[in-house]
Amino acid sequence: MTTISVDAATTGERSALLLLDRVRGVVGPRLREAVDTLPGELRRIAAYHFGWEEADGGPAAGPAGKAIRPALVLAAARALGGDPDPAVGAAAAVELAHNFTLLHDDIVDEDPTRRHRPTAWAVFGLADALLAGDAMSALALRLLAEDPHPAAAPALARLADCVVELCAGQQTDCALERRPPHEVSVAEVTVMATAKTGALLGCACALGALYAGADEEAVAAMDAFGREAGLAFQLIDDLIGIWGDPGRTGKPAGADLMAHKKSLPVVAALASGTAAGEELAALYARPALDAEAVVAAADAVERAGGRDWAQSQAAERMASAVEQLSRAVPDLSAAGDLLALAEFVTRRSR
Amino acid sequence: MTTISVDAATTGERSALLLLDRVRGVVGPRLREAVDTLPGELRRIAAYHFGWEEADGGPAAGPAGKAIRPALVLAAARALGGDPDPAVGAAAAVELAHNFTLLHDDIVDEDPTRRHRPTAWAVFGLADALLAGDAMSALALRLLAEDPHPAAAPALARLADCVVELCAGQQTDCALERRPPHEVSVAEVTVMATAKTGALLGCACALGALYAGADEEAVAAMDAFGREAGLAFQLIDDLIGIWGDPGRTGKPAGADLMAHKKSLPVVAALASGTAAGEELAALYARPALDAEAVVAAADAVERAGGRDWAQSQAAERMASAVEQLSRAVPDLSAAGDLLALAEFVTRRSR
Structure with missing residues (x-):
């Protein structure tokens, strides 16, 4: 197992990293413009959460999210012959x-850190972080409400x-x-993970398809592609939650075990x-x-086959995702x- | 000061109570239908919050909200010559x-009760209540997203x-x-109370105007009417937060003082x-x-003129509201x- 840096990445990985970079360049300004419409403190909390500002309002150099979901929206539109710009x-x-x-x-998980930094609730308090999240939720739908494109509704x-x-x-x-x-x-x-992770990746792909003017069947296939890929993503994320690596994700190794998380590899074990x-x-x-028990638990998951199972499940889900994709885009x-x-x-994580 | 029951109400009050009753009869089923689409536990928490179910899922006889906001939507549509049904x-x-x-x-205020019952977070825990609220927020906008009426967007x-x-x-x-x-x-x-209370009453009236096909000016005047009436409402609510009455609102007298709330009458005092x-x-x-200090604080607000000020402010705001209304509806x-x-x-509360 090795971690990837841009230098060490394979050609495919490098092209994905460049694509994500490009997407952040295109979507980032739109995102900031939207967040800048939030009033006062709510804007500040959102800007901190996105990694654009420090807690004191100064500029932050920290990395924002990977932008996988916006990349899926634009890539799905392009894959179906649509212009990604309106999306x-x-x-x-x-x-x-x-x-x-x-x-x-x-807030719900009482997580103290995300992306190497204290979480928004840890910095600004539960109340303000909760309200900033509420405003971001309304703002997300607001962005589509003001979009005159026929796919927006x-x-x-x-x-x-x-x-x-x-x-x-x-909740589940x-x-x-x-x-x-x-x-x-x-x-x-599996059902829970599909709802928690697969749903939004599926939605991202479906939105791209809608903006490309795709028919209902293609939109549904794109949604299914994203959901299956999302479940694969979750399986990998669960593996990271047990075996690392903090250098890349900001999630300390063993975090899920320490929190008694019933993640997919754990439940399989x-x-x-x-x-x-047992x-x-x-x-x-x-x-x-304690730290020793976390190491023992990780070892037990591995010996019980949970690690292998999660890795092969991830591969299976990806195969199913590609099958769904080929329904929407016959020429892959x-x-x-x-x-x-x-x-x-x-x-x-490999 | 006396409390109102339907029996003791004046003619105007009785007609408002009957109107609210009618609105609950029309909007309630649509609301329940929407909430019933929420998955499992989230639906249960929403149904509890609305007062339709007890914590164990059994039917509740408890009163739901007064439905003032939906009533404003329908009444605003009607006042502008529109059919309230599509709204x-x-x-x-x-x-x-x-x-x-x-x-x-x-959750944010850590309030233990609402409408004579334990709050949702007190019953179901912070995490589940927070998530149920998130789902209700998305569902509210979803209801409009699926509405084919030209005013829906x-x-x-x-x-x-x-x-x-x-x-x-x-947050403020x-x-x-x-x-x-x-x-x-x-x-x-005042600015804070306008945002916290006036905004949604204004929005309710503006939505009614939109569904009646009103022009932009009338929509804006209706919004202003609701905002001004909303501020009057908040002033009265702040008075109730100090002097009662729990029999009607479920809010115990002195609650705002106990919580050190800087409500309008308090700040004026x-x-x-x-x-x-001083x-x-x-x-x-x-x-x-303690209870004695709460009584002393209420007395101090009154002697400092906070109570009178809030009551006359409420009357002024209502006059301003009616003025705005007459811009949207010249024949009142x-x-x-x-x-x-x-x-x-x-x-x-009078």
Whole structure:
């Protein structure tokens, strides 16, 4: 296992990184313009969350998000023969919606850090962070409401539905965390992860398809592509939540284990019927895990087959994603950017 | 001071109560239909918040909100010669948006009760209540996104803007609470109250005007009418927050004083330059107020002129509201319902 830097990246990875860079260049200004319409303190909190400003309002050099979702919107539009330019507002809306959910998820999960920095609620307090997230959510849909493009109305309905699904996914995630380890099934966690992560990636692809004027079938296939790729993404993210790497993601290794997260590899390990699965259950039964116990838990997940399972599941989901994609874009050579993004997402921790 | 029941109400009040009843009968089913689309636990929390269900999911007999905002949407449409029926979805959207902000405000303010019942976060926990509010916010805008009426798109943009303003108002409210009493001006609190309360009442009236096909000027005048009436409403609500009455509103007398709220009558009293104002400042300097101190604080607000000021301000704001209304509806006899609602709002505690 090695981590990727731009230098060490394969050609496909490098092209995805360049694409994401380009997307940030195009969507970033639109996003900032929208956030700048927020009043006073709410704007400041949003700008901090995006990594544009420090807590004191000074400029920040910190990296913002990867912009995978806006990249999917534009790449999906292009793959279907559409002009991506009119979809830039929709791409910004998707990124805003994503970041609103991150900001609220940090509150809900009581996460102290994100992207190497204290979370917004940790800096500005729960109340102000919650309200800034609310404003970002309304602003995301507002961006589409003011868009005169004929795709904007159905895009808005889809994004609003998606926000509801994201909330349901996060709620289910919290509910599953409260259940005893042995009472959570791989199927339940898969459904939850699809809602929590797949829904917005699917929505991003569907919005791109809508802006390209695609028919309903192609829009649905694009949504399914994003959902399957999203589940692959989640599986990889869950692996990172156990084995690292903090240098790239800002998420410390073992964080999910420390938080007793019933992530996909953990639940697969718990349900494995192996001795290592029992060891893991015993560790998860402790009220708190110290550093040593976290290492033991990670080892138990691996020996119980949770790591291998998650990696092969990720590959399977990607295959299914490509199958869906080929329904929307029969000549896959037109979908190079989408495939590069999907591959980037599933390979980034290897 | 007497409280109103339907029996004791004046003719105008009785007609407003009957109107609100009728509106609940028309908008309620649309609202329930929308909330029923929410997944699992999020639906349950919303249904509890609206007073339709008990915490265990059983039916509740408890009163839901007064439905003043949906009533304003429909009455504004009617006052401008429009058919209120097509605006029922917009009315439901406004009520959903209102209730999402209430649910989140209860979290932000750590309020334990609303409408005689434990708040949603107190019953379901902060995380689930926060997520249910998020879903309700998206659902409110979703209702307008699926509405084929030509007014739905501008209505959606207005409602989204309004949600941002509501969040800013609530954020400013919290920020003012943290400032020392003498550093908060009546002007600041007025701006905050306009954002927090006036904005949504103005938006409700503006949406009704949009659905009646009114021109921009009439829409703006209707918005201003609602904002001014909203500020009157807030002044009255602030009076209730000090002097009661819990029997009608579920808000215990003295609640705002106990919470050190810098409500309009309180700030007016603090800025009065009177000895009673100084007494109030000394009481507010205490970390906590017991029941006796709350009574003393209420008395100080009254002697400092805060109560009279708030009542006369409410009357002035209502006069200004009626002036704005007459710009949108030159023959005020067509605006009977709107006037009855505005009067009801400002008289309900007398």
